[in-house]
Amino acid sequence: MVPIRKTPTIQDVARQANVSAATVSRVLSSPDRVSKTTRERVQAAVSATGYTINQAARSLRLRNARTILMAAPNIGNPYYSTVLDGVIRAASERGYSVLVATRLGQDPNRWLADYLHSNRADGLLLFDGSLDTFGINGSDEEGPNLPLVAAYDEIPDPRVNSVLVDNRAAAARATRHLIELGHTRIGHLMSPSRNKSLHERRIGFEQAMQEAGLPIRPEWMMQGDHSLGTGIAAGEHLLAQSERPTALFCGNDEMAIGVVHRLRLAGVECPRDLSVIGFDDIAVAAFAAPPLTTMRQPREDIGRFATNTLIDIIEGVIPADEPVHVTLRAELVLRESTRRA
């Protein structure tokens, strides 16, 4: 019967190797500062004891956590989960752990502060533009003082680093696709407008329409919230109208799928009666009925890029006082939900 083996500490290793704890620490962090013979003795002791570092002690001493926090309004959403995958991979490559937080019922400005001021995470990946970053960053005058990278959604504060897709250009591209197919009666199911990045999609739509000299009909501009539910509601809104558009640009794929689903129940088939283009290219899109034409966001790249930027800032590779703004491009993916007018 082996007695309960406590997790070995650096002291245990030191004793085993007949050196001081300081030397063990040096072997682990800067091996060249230790003579070859002691180094080997210590390394043997490490594997003999099965020592692993106690992160809490290390964090306390070094005032960092080698951990980043990813915050998203809803991780269950397939959009974010792909991003998260990229985040985890990038973080892991650089020796960082990933904490995940989701917005819960609480005060939106409180839920993160706790994590960040408490030395649990060294930086924040923010995928939620509705947050007041000042609440996280301390007083306004100081500016951001905690490593923070915003992605997916733009933060009004230009001092915040960001990794974004060029939503305006992508939305214009999507709209032009419909125009190139010969459509002139085009509607838009809009994304929530309090989110600045998403609002850009509407602007891109309007620009493309104006450039083509096409009218923007108010009754075909519908407000959605990115849920399937609003897609279905938009479908009903369209069904109630005497004159319907022949093409529709939706602010995201979920809403597009909702619209298509609702219209089909009423015998209005996509793309026969209505061409629909979405945005994001979530995994579902390719297998929806019909497979959805959409603007693909490089979600995993967004995750990786944002993570690497964040860690660069944390480690001082990038100076913290010069905000980084990266813009990635979305790509048109042609499938079967759009066709010639």
Add this chain to the structure above:
Amino acid sequence: MVPIRKTPTIQDVARQANVSAATVSRVLSSPDRVSKTTRERVQAAVSATGYTINQAARSLRLRNARTILMAAPNIGNPYYSTVLDGVIRAASERGYSVLVATRLGQDPNRWLADYLHSNRADGLLLFDGSLDTFGINGSDEEGPNLPLVAAYDEIPDPRVNSVLVDNRAAAARATRHLIELGHTRIGHLMSPSRNKSLHERRIGFEQAMQEAGLPIRPEWMMQGDHSLGTGIAAGEHLLAQSERPTALFCGNDEMAIGVVHRLRLAGVECPRDLSVIGFDDIAVAAFAAPPLTTMRQPREDIGRFATNTLIDIIEGVIPADEPVHVTLRAELVLRESTRRA
């Protein structure tokens, strides 16, 4: 110009309130042990300084992290992301943070050990049955000594706590659904069999077939790996046969969608020519073409339940030496991919 404000410590609060750090600590953890007047003074000092606890210091002293680790082979998978959502919510309610780890290219038995022995996490939620739990638990004879709950996949070791779906019963239910619709020529696209839980789905299928006195045709038993790709391959396998089944039970929804997709390209329509039932009810399923009949797994419940069980074990609410085995039920969701033979 305000000087750079360092994160306030418990000492700063103590100074501000004219008490000792011990008293501040007591106000925070057991307020009734402190007199009303000092308590209020301390609370005022806490808000005045904006103090938040330093988790690293707390973890070091208390030898816990108030953090759990969720490990899944692939978080980008929509299946796991819903589970993760349940995990985060349940953990958050109990004051725990969630670290997420994904299997990377490395040695499967090493990637977790580090997290757990290093005081970063107090327990592990394991969603990957291919791991050798002994590597995590220390020597065999000791048995599990680190709080661990396995979900989704069954761990061969009965001493490991688990939260699972009754895969065999659910698979039998799915198969009986096809039989009740009058199908007699039924195939099965199998899940990976090295995973014990998933293998149960095959057994459930075979049991239901046998009970109904229906033959199991080897050429209609196909091996998949839960990806869309194997669904497509299975579709091709079926297309190459002279005699095809009229119904197919797929080990998960992705494969089902792949099969349907591939067959349609060849003019074989679901459900007209082939009824297909999936498993899991991932978000896509309802909006696939056609909407997929499937067995719904209570994914968020699995996440919540597993998390609460894990935290109960960590906190000693449940004795660690009596393994917990919870079985949840999957539910038949009727949509349009199955019809009468």
Add this chain to the structure above:
DNA sequence: CAAGTTCGTGTAATCGATTACACGCTGACG
């Protein structure tokens, strides 16, 4: 009024790793 409780608070040790500083040894050089 002495002795014993109870209550509220402070003192100091502790968790485990890191690192500035000090010290001793070796070897080079004038």
Add this chain to the structure above:
DNA sequence: CGTCAGCGTGTAATCGATTACACGAACTTG
């Protein structure tokens, strides 16, 4: 042979929170 540089290692302080123990004050009780 004395001095000094450089290398390798140990000593001890430190990070911030928790808590066993001690202590003094107030209160109870015979």
